[in-house]
Amino acid sequence: MFRWVAWAWMAVVLGVSRHDLARPGLAAVLVGGALAVTIVDTSLWRADPRRLLTPGPVAVELAVGAALVALDGWARRPGTVFLSGQSIGSTWPLVGILGAGVAFGPGWGAAAGVAMGAARVGSTLLNDVGGYSSAGVLSLTNTVVFYALAGGVAGYVYRLLVRAREEVAGARAREEVARTLHDGVLQTLAVVERRAGDPALSRLAREQERDLREFLFGSKPAATDLGAALRSAAARFEDVFGGRAQVLVPDELGLPRASVAALAGAVGEALTNAGKHGQAKKVVIFVDDEDGVFCSVKDDGCGFDPAATTEGVGLSRSIRGRMEEVGGRVEVAAASGSGTEVRLWLP
Numbered sequence: 001m002f003r004w005v006a007w008a009w010m011a012v013v014l015g016v017s018r019h020d021l022a023r024p025g026l027a028a029v030l031v032g033g034a035l036a037v038t039i040v041d042t043s044l045w046r047a048d049p050r051r052l053l054t055p056g057p058v059a060v061e062l063a064v065g066a067a068l069v070a071l072d073g074w075a076r077r078p079g080t081v082f083l084s085g086q087s088i089g090s091t092w093p094l095v096g097i098l099g100a101g102v103a104f105g106p107g108w109g110a111a112a113g114v115a116m117g118a119a120r121v122g123s124t125l126l127n128d129v130g131g132y133s134s135a136g137v138l139s140l141t142n143t144v145v146f147y148a149l150a151g152g153v154a155g156y157v158y159r160l161l162v163r164a165r166e167e168v169a170g171a172r173a174r175e176e177v178a179r180t181l182h183d184g185v186l187q188t189l190a191v192v193e194r195r196a197g198d199p200a201l202s203r204l205a206r207e208q209e210r211d212l213r214e215f216l217f218g219s220k221p222a223a224t225d226l227g228a229a230l231r232s233a234a235a236r237f238e239d240v241f242g243g244r245a246q247v248l249v250p251d252e253l254g255l256p257r258a259s260v261a262a263l264a265g266a267v268g269e270a271l272t273n274a275g276k277h278g279q280a281k282k283v284v285i286f287v288d289d290e291d292g293v294f295c296s297v298k299d300d301g302c303g304f305d306p307a308a309t310t311e312g313v314g315l316s317r318s319i320r321g322r323m324e325e326v327g328g329r330v331e332v333a334a335a336s337g338s339g340t341e342v343r344l345w346l347p
Contacts, residue, residue: 003041006094007038014028014088022075023074024075026074030067030088034068053099054103055103058099061095062097068088068089070122071126073126078128093147110155111151114147117145117148224254226287233267233271234283237268241280248285250289255346267285273315273340273342274299274340280299285297298339302339303336304335306332329345330342330344
């Protein structure tokens with residue numbers, strides 16, 4: 001569409017300014033050449049759009065665009081090259097520059113823009129310009145910068161779009177697999193882990209389940225992804241203490257980076273206490289977001305008597321301290337022989 005709209009505008013400019021041209025026949029040939037390239041490229045696009053990103057079509061577009069820009073000065077009357085109102089090149093030469101950036105990257109796009117700017121300098125020489133005023137030098141410089149930026153930005157943005165498309169496609173594929181496997185394979189592995197009489201088989205089932213969860217849900221949590229951060233903390237608990245940690249968390253909580261870091265750190269310390277002091281074999285991490293954010297870390301360990309136990313550094317600093325820094329609060333419910341539940345609230 002850009003090719004056709006740019007060519008149509010170029011044809012309008014030629015029709016309006018044909019009487020002011022020294023060589024209107026040359027201008028008509030240049031415009032006709034651009035039309036031929038536009039038609040051929042449209043045919044290539046209909047057959048296979050990827051063919052437009054190969055060296056041949058891009059080189060032809062650049063060559064025709066450079067000819068338009070350079071010979072524009074010869075087609076005009078002498079001394080009129082800096083009058084942009086009579087330029088037949090107009091915006092069509094940008095087609096090759098954008099194509100070079102998209103096909104070969106920002107560097108090649110910028111280089112194509114510089115080359116097109118050099119063609120503009122050649123246009124001024126063909127127009128019999130005796131010397132360059134400061135305004136003329138500024139005009140040529142602006143042209144080079146504009147063309148180079150257009151090619152570089154086109155290549156950069158195109159690669160960002162491709163990368164985003166690949167990431168979205170990968171996320172959708174993992175989501176589809178997760179829907180299929182969540183109630184089947186993952187549940188089966190969990191049952192095998194709990195009921196297997198062979199410790200090696202139980203450990204293998206746990207490792208396979210964790211690896212599959214990491215593939216489906218991501219192993220490297222983003223700075224604002226609470227679910228991924230909690231799953232990572234749960235995996236560390238399973239690796240170190242050999243227990244089982246289940247994470248139940250809503251999607252897209254929208255917490256700020258500091259809140260996610262504080263909550264994930266507090267949960268990680270609660271898991272360490274459950275494994276180290278409580279000898280817990282199973283921990284459930286539950287998150288609810290109805291009124292603020294509530295997180296429960298409940299284990300099946302030996303528990304303790306809060307009235308008879310001095311609060312340690314881990315609970316006071318790593319859990320309470322983290323939560324208080326982000327405006328949260330902590331409550332611990334425990335009893336000897338009945339496990340422990342650490343309750344965390346965030347505004």
